[in-house]
Every structure is written in C-alpha cells, then in structure tokens.
Amino acid sequence: MNTSQIRDVAAAETAPAPYSTDGTDFRGALKYYYGVALKKFAKWGIPWVILWAQMFAWPMEYRGYMLPFSIVGMIGFVFTVFLFGGRMRLTWRCSRVFRAYPLVFRGPVEKVKLERPLRFHLRFGKQAEQLPTLLAKEPLGLNRWPEGIANGVWFAGDDPFGGAAIVPGTGELLFMQPSEWGLSAKERDTAGEVRIKQAKRAGIKKAVSYR
Template sequence: MTYDSPTPTSPKAPDTAQILNANRRALAGLIAIRVLVTALLVAGPVVVSRATGDTSFLLVLPLVAGVFVFIFTMYRVLYGLRVLQCARVLREYPLEFHPRVLKKHERWTRYGDVFEVRVTTRGQHGAPLMLAVPAAGRRGWPEGVEEGAWVAGDLPFGGVMVLPRTHAMLFLKPADWDKTARKREEADAERRARAQRARLMDRTKRAVMMRPGA
C-alpha cells in the first residue's frame, strides 16, 4: 500500500547523500560552537584568577554557566542519533513530494523543538497528525515549508521530511501512536518488514522522542 504519491508537477527530488551530509555538518557546527562557549566560560575565570589573584565569588558564576551549557550540549549530541535514524529511513523509502504541509502546534523541550504537522496529499483525506523534530538540532520552524516538502516513509509508522530549498530534515512519528495502531495492523507483511528495517516500529515518547528507540 502506497500511502502517498508524487504529483505530476513534482520538482526533482533532492540528493539524499547531500541532505544527510548537510545535516551532519549543521549538527557538528552547533555542537562545536557550544563546546567553544563552554571552554571560554570555564577557562576565562581561571585565567583571570591566576593573572590577578582575584578569588571573588563573581568568578564562579561563569563556571556555573559553563556547566549548564555543557549539559545542554550533551542533550544536543542526542540529535546525532536521530540523524542516524533518518539515514535508515532514507535507505528504505524514496522521497515523495507533498505540495502542502500544515504546522498545527509546537512545543519547547530541553531536547529541542517538537512540531505537530499534517502532511496533506492531493486526493486523499484523513492524513494523520505527525510529530516533527529537526534532525540537526536547530530550534525554530524551518524556512521553505510553504513551498512543499519531500517525505520518505510510511506515515502510520513514521518517516522523514526534507525541505528542498534549505535541506532541513525533520524526523516524523505519529502524534497519537495508539490512534494509528489499526492502520499499522492492517499493513501487509512487506510494509511491516520495511518499517522494521527503518526502525519505525516503536512508539513515540513525547518530549524525549529524540532518544534511541523513541
């Protein structure tokens, strides 16, 4: 069962290798900046204290800030696991163009922004609400969604959404896993085996959906 199909006016599909490389670089750059900020916050007070002999309590504050930046950086490292998840999906499913993606809601979590979206398909009704998480860890709704998006996967199980202009990549899972259970149960053995290979058979865990197995 094909859940959706390209429209006759679909643009040329982007190269999945370029998409994955762009998101890996974006994630690496984000982590590198945070590591640099952490190092400056930790090393700065030490250098000042040794140079001036000052042991003021104020010099401890940057150290505390540095610890918190480091902790949040570790949360961002978890996005690297989500990029790997997206790569598995892109190996199993082709990209198909959808001219309209609607953002319904969004919420902030310490792991990153989680969006609730509906991926509409021409000629079909009842598309499930999906949770979408930027794979590279950047916050904020990505630009270019109004121009349509490429989707790989099987929506009752999950998938990947790619924006053609920016190569932003978002991991998708049903917003209500239990509500879409019947559609998964009705899937034939081939669809279920494909979803298993793409690691899309597991339930979504709300705020921690970026963790392995989420």
C-alpha cells in the same frame, strides 16, 4: 532593524539549500546537518569548557572567587552537549529512514498546526482527512514553517509508521511520526510482514522519543 536588514534576514531564511533538494540524493542533506551540528557544538561548547577550566589556572587561594564562573561554564557545557546530542540523534533517525525507503514526492502538504517550540503538525494529500496527522521536527530546531512546504516534500517512509522528508528548495530535513500514535495502530498491525520489517529497519516501527 531597518528595511534593508529585514530584507537580508528574510533572504537568508529562504535561501536555497547548499545541497541537492530534488530527491536524487539525501546524503548531501545529512552531511550538511551533521556538519552544522558539529559547528554549533564547537562554537558554544569550547567557550563553556574554557570558562569552566579557567579556575584551575589560578592559584589555589583565588579559586574560590572563580568557582561561580566555573559552575556557569559547566552548566552551559552540559546544555550544549544536550542540544548537540538531540541534533545528531534526529539527523541519524532521518538517515535510517532514507536508507530504508525511496524518496517520493508527496504533495500538497496541509499545514495543520505549528506547535511552538519546534514542532509541526501536517498531513499529506488532497484527501488529507483519510491520512494520519504527522508530528514533524527539524533537527536543528527550526521554529517556523519551511518556505514552500505546502507545495509538497520529498518523503521517505510509510504513513502509519512515519518517515523523513526533505523540503524542495530550502532543503530542511524533517523527521515525523503520527501525532496520535495509537490511532494508527490498526494500520500498522495489518501492514503486512514486508512493510513491518521495512519500518523496523528504518527505526520507525515503534514511536520514538524525539518529541
């Protein structure tokens, strides 16, 4: 890869999001993420289905030769469905949070640890030691820190329960909950009826299996 290609890749990775990331409207981000998940499913799922189904287009005496290809196609399709389900489910979880909490700018963000693959450990604020470390994941499988996240994000949620965020500029969605769920149990138990009901409405009253 030459220098110009490297610059092109870097620019693509940090390009502004094709939707508003100023905290005024989360719907554009959700629509984009749902759309990308569907496009990725179509891009990979359809070829795998064709590879699986092509065996039935051959005369019976030749189907034995095509069976290995059909098996590979079936395995590939199942894996594609698994990825698609995960992307849609995590985007839906972000959607529930955004509809239950207002977006508030939180910053700075301390980048505690990048856990490969696909997970981020972070904390909010200058008094970060007083707040829980949050384990975050991006629905489409981002495995690098979003550009500029240290400056802050648009966050919806409640720290002891978790929440969702949009990164300004590049627009990544992040779903997050405390990385050590049990350590925040006291804060959740004493949060009060209003906060607990709001967390339940957002789907973050309990730890979820997005990890």
